[in-house]
Amino acid sequence: MTAALRFDPIRLPPKCEQLRKEVRAFLAEEIAAGTFDPHKPNREDTDVPEFSRKVGERGWLGMTWPKKYGGHERSFLERYVVTEEMRVANAPTRRFFVADRQSGPVLLKYAPEHIKMEILPRICKGEICFAIGMSEPNSGSDLFAAKTRATKTDGGYLINGTKIWTSSAHIADYMIAIFRTSPPTKENRRHGLTQFLVKMKQPGIQVNPIGQITGQYEFNEVVFTDYFVPDDHVLGEIDGAWKQATSELAYERSGPERFLETYYVLTELVRAVGNNPDTRSAEGIGRLVAQVHTMRRMSVSVAGMLQAGKEPVVEASIVKDIGTIWEQQLPHRVRELSAFVEETATNRETLEKQLDFAIKTAPKLTIQGGTTEVLRGIIARGLGLR
């Protein structure tokens, strides 16, 4: 076995609590103004550009980035607070979430200076939306089997092929995608893929919506036909994309969005049960609250370790593994516990509608952004089994 697992008892510093109050007040104002309904978890179906701009105005996008790119040089723990409050309120974060969490940090690390100066401030203002081009029709979890080609031409590359399951591609302004620039080698099957910044809404890109079992059209097929990407849009090393996805994945894996996706059904169950629960309801709710508390402690702990410059790769994968399974099972546990809720419970209909949606959402939670199987492979490697 390698090193022992670590989950230091990290607490959010006091300045986070002031920030939390500000975020809650802002969300309450937006709810009162009718910008979104916290009881309707249809965030993914809803693109609310004005909300995105307001969040940017508050300084809550690019929170940890350098000020010269429009960022705010705050801590990851402060960003954590904003993320969890938005998630729990079912705020419409779709337009900015991927750019803020993932795409911005990739650009910060690998984009040339003029591109950073051009794009990062616009992410911070909440103006632009990003998509991630990873999966293809015949390569999902097996990322390095990607076939979409980037062929060298004068001043850049010509892209041909298809990305699939691309969330938000239909509204995105940019995509960060991996394309094949060379064939894999015998020694390294991961060789030959390069990361690119792709400007969307251009000729040569066709976005076809794909319906999901939730009734939403949130992901897409994206077809590239002789689409030109200039040289300065290459992100990082040619043929070396496989080296570029290590520590930032820890942020992606361990955030509050990895266990709070269906949290709203628990709140609504407590409302439906009322303040004098029977033993069965009390025990069920108590266990679920103990579980979500533990998940959050684990997630905050990883955020704190990342802030301190550590690389808790295995711990982050564990958070996503058990967090996504928890949020996947939650609507089913709540359904069981709500079986004997009084017919007269005032929020009965809300709870039923939420359960319907959460149960339909549940299957994707252990697939998106790295399947359970892939995560367990990473954990097993960390344990010294592979």
Place this chain on the structure above:
Amino acid sequence: MPISNLGNAVAESENIVAETAEKIFADLADAQTINHDKKGEWKAPLWQALTEAGLPLAWVPEDCGGSGASLAEGFSVLSAAGRFAVAVPLAETMLAGWLLAQAKIASPDGEMTVVPASPKDRITVNADGSLSGRARGVPFAKTAKHFAVLASDAKGSFSIALVDASKCRIEAGIGLGGDNSDTVTLDKVQPVATKPAPGGFDQPRLMLMGGVARALQIAGALESMLEISVRYSNERVAFEKKISKFQAVQHNLARLAGESAAALAAATSAADAIANATSFDDEVFLEAVAAKIRCSEAAEKGAAIAHQVHGAIGFTVEHILHRYSLRALAWRDDFGSESYWAVELGKLVCVRGADELWPLVASR
């Protein structure tokens, strides 16, 4: 970096106390040796070394006869005790000393335990100051020389008392983990010393302190179960390869790592919350009960996987796995089971109301 309120100096001394405990356990509580010692000859030297290091009375201030370690330092000893699945009443004596110290009663030498050890049992203070009542599932009562007793009078006021074990009736029992889990009956027993409990100190406080101790021990035992399961899977060959190379085994071990991680995070967080608490509010209550609940759940899932990985050999008396797995399962029942505390937590959450749930969870 905001690792709670621990200054470096405290964090450092915590390591020294824990390292002292680790070293004693490694030298004198090696699972393999203990498992082959059918006469229990390992116990006396271990207890003597622990006593010489001041660990059983770690939580007792120096003016009450103890070594005056901090709560955090004591908790780190319990984590280590869990990792070694230590089968002497170290946690129990620490808890007893801590309870007596709440009322500034000096601790005697020797093994102690706390009475009651379940939230369902009550010991009452009679009008003449004697104590009566029955407590079930008291760990290590049979070998203890003294009990630290929490009792309440007819008005519901709590007292803390030091009781001579020989004055009580003890029906010995063996718990799931193979350690004593006894029934203690007090019939108008006059205590050696008794004092009122400090304001606000009640039975749930004692149960939750005991619960967090058990949570830390379970988390420690799970760490060891993970370690020995990983090691075994890298040694055992089946179908012409190490079983660690089978994806099904890898995924089981990854799940065990997840349960071990959850237990560790919940227990460590609760210990930190109690060590730094200025009052026992809803937030500290959540930390403590969540640790007991989640660690108990992890014990069930984790022990099952550890046994599955080991196959038949792990089911034998000769193998050390049961020392960890059965104790982790047994510790679930002490100081209130996960079902008991889940009901209490569920009631609290419902009384606070739906819109106060997230503020509670996100309070720190």
